[in-house]
Amino acid sequence: MDEDPDGWLEKLSPLARHIHKKGLVLPLIINRRFIRYSLDSYPLEFINIISSERENLHLKEDLLANLDFVKSDVRLQMEREFKSKWLLTRQIVLEGKLSSRRLSETMQISIRSVLPALKGFFLLAGQPYPKNLPDLFAQSAIISKIDINAMQRWMDEKHIEIADVERYLSILHKLMELMETYPVEP
Numbered sequence: 001m002d003e004d005p006d007g008w009l010e011k012l013s014p015l016a017r018h019i020h021k022k023g024l025v026l027p028l029i030i031n032r033r034f035i036r037y038s039l040d041s042y043p044l045e046f047i048n049i050i051s052s053e054r055e056n057l058h059l060k061e062d063l064l065a066n067l068d069f070v071k072s073d074v075r076l077q078m079e080r081e082f083k084s085k086w087l088l089t090r091q092i093v094l095e096g097k098l099s100s101r102r103l104s105e106t107m108q109i110s111i112r113s114v115l116p117a118l119k120g121f122f123l124l125a126g127q128p129y130p131k132n133l134p135d136l137f138a139q140s141a142i143i144s145k146i147d148i149n150a151m152q153r154w155m156d157e158k159h160i161e162i163a164d165v166e167r168y169l170s171i172l173h174k175l176m177e178l179m180e181t182y183p184v185e186p
Helices: 008-022 032-036 043-051 071-095 100-125 133-144 150-156 162-180
Strands: none
Touching: 043 071, 043 100, 071 100, 071 162, 100 133, 100 150, 100 162, 133 150, 150 162
């Protein structure tokens, strides 16, 4: 859209209910202005969208196809993401005695939220985005020179021990430190 129409939430509510009822994926509804003024604030979200399988069914123009990202903005958001996941995951675990199942759920949520930041490595390195999770983890480990491959295994584990959480927090800490000094070409 060029602009959000007045009352758009109310107008689109029946469509949203229909989509939810049919188990479909809700389309991304944004306007040009949001894209133009958000590339510096949310580059990882746009990188995640454009690197995922998607179709542009409703417009003749794909607004996301030719986005131009500033690498220093991507690096800065990657640093913030790794730091925030480190802080939040640590805080959740420290706040209560979690069962191994709850630890697993916490880790899975945290790891999924880190995936867009891992995709940032590919933009910074000028490499194509991987099409699957095993390649994302393997190639991110190569680019970052940090062994993050256990993260993929933890995404599927039903039970996680506190030692796994400590290892995950250690990986996030290494990623944080890397991004604090990561060299970015202009």
